[in-house]
Amino acid sequence: MDTADKAAVVDKYVTAFATSSIDLIREIFATDATLEDPVGSDVRVGIDAIIEFYTNAFEMNVTLELLGAPRCAGNAVAFPFQVNAGGMKIEAIDVFEFGPDGKVTSMKAYWGAENIVT
Amino acid sequence: MDTADKAAVVDKYVTAFATSSIDLIREIFATDATLEDPVGSDVRVGIDAIIEFYTNAFEMNVTLELLGAPRCAGNAVAFPFQVNAGGMKIEAIDVFEFGPDGKVTSMKAYWGAENIVT
Numbered sequence: 001m002d003t004a005d006k007a008a009v010v011d012k013y014v015t016a017f018a019t020s021s022i023d024l025i026r027e028i029f030a031t032d033a034t035l036e037d038p039v040g041s042d043v044r045v046g047i048d049a050i051i052e053f054y055t056n057a058f059e060m061n062v063t064l065e066l067l068g069a070p071r072c073a074g075n076a077v078a079f080p081f082q083v084n085a086g087g088m089k090i091e092a093i094d095v096f097e098f099g100p101d102g103k104v105t106s107m108k109a110y111w112g113a114e115n116i117v118t
Numbered sequence: 119m120d121t122a123d124k125a126a127v128v129d130k131y132v133t134a135f136a137t138s139s140i141d142l143i144r145e146i147f148a149t150d151a152t153l154e155d156p157v158g159s160d161v162r163v164g165i166d167a168i169i170e171f172y173t174n175a176f177e178m179n180v181t182l183e184l185l186g187a188p189r190c191a192g193n194a195v196a197f198p199f200q201v202n203a204g205g206m207k208i209e210a211i212d213v214f215e216f217g218p219d220g221k222v223t224s225m226k227a228y229w230g231a232e233n234i235v236t
Contacts, residue, residue, distance in 0.1 A: 003230055040192020068185060068198055071211045071228035074158020078211040078228035080186055080198045093189045093196040093211060095228070110189035110196035110213070112121055 001102050003072040009096065009104065010070045010079050020058035022051055030103035037109035038092075050107075060085055067091065075099075083111075091115045119220050121190040127214065127222065128188045128197050138176035140169055148221035155227035156210075168225075178203055185209065193217075201229075209233045 009028055016024035026047065029035075035044040035053060044053055062085045070079040076097045083090040092111035099105040127146055134142035144165065147153075153162040153171060162171055180203045188197040194215045201208040210229035217223040 003232055007232075038191040039194050069209055069233060071209065071233055072230045073156040073228045076157050076228060078196065078213070080211065091187055091189065093198065095196070095213065110191045110194060112190045114121055114125075115187060115189055 001075070001098055001100075005102060006072045006077045006096075006098065007070045009098075009102070010066070010077060013096075014064045014066065014081075016054070017058070017062060017064045020061075022055060022058070025051060025054045028104050029107075030099050030101070030105045033103070033105050033107065035107045037107065038111050039108050082117075087118065088116060089118045091117055119193070119216055119218075123220060124190045124195045124214075124216065125188045127216075127220070128184070128195060131214075132182045132184065132199075134172070135176070135180060135182045138179075140173060140176070143169060143172045146222050147225075148217050148219070148223045151221070151223050151225065153225045155225070156229050157226050200235075205236065206234060207236045209235055 012024055012028055029047055029050050031047045033050060035050050044050055065082045067080040067082055070077045076095060078093060078095045080093050083092055090111055092109055095108045096104045097106040130142055130146055147165055147168050149165045151168060153168050162168055183200045185198040185200055188195045194213060196213045198211050201210055208229050210227055213226045214222045215224040
């Protein structure tokens with residue numbers, strides 16, 4: 001999986017939010033993927049739990065805005081972004097790890113209360 | 119370990135580069151810490167290997183500049199920054215994980231060739 005492919009998944013992820021597309025979420029994540037958002041909270045395991053998570057986010061019309069270039073390294077990408085949720089903005093960093101088929105096998109989101117900027 | 123303590127370690131890390139201080143590196147990292155820079159390369163294990171890594175960096179007068187707020191979550195912090203190495207600038211993201219004593223037990227650096235910006 002080359003750098004362009006990993007960066008394309010990040011773009012697809014931003015698009016999934018912009019279009020509230022659960023279909024794109026299914027394309028992005030492996031069926032046995034894990035999701036920890038924020039890091040330190042309970043880990044969601046498997047595509048059903050992951051879809052439930054994004055369904056809730058999309059119902060709240062959350063959108064994402066990249067705050068810099070994706071950093072691709074090894075089987076992973078880390079990227080800084082802003083979450084727009086109603087009037088609230090949160091600066092976060094996500095780390096995706098990819099399996100050999102190019103699907104995300106692990107998503108970890110780093111953010112805390114002090115990253116709520118408005 | 120609260121958020122302010124984790125953010126303070128990030129500040130100390132930036133200061134370590136600014137002052138070429140191996141003493142600060144010893145304060146930051148656990149003796150059995152691991153370092154993977156960039157992610158996907160060989161993992162350096164233990165404080166001696168870590169000090170060797172930073173000694174080389176400091177000899178090249180590398181400095182760091184934060185590109186946004188540290189994102190503290192769980193036992194970890196992720197932060198975006200720019201590496202200034204001579205005329206070269208690299209946009210990276212580091213993730214530190216902390217042990218119960220507040221020392222960094224794991225450092226992972228996410229960056230690739232496409233993150234070299236000048």
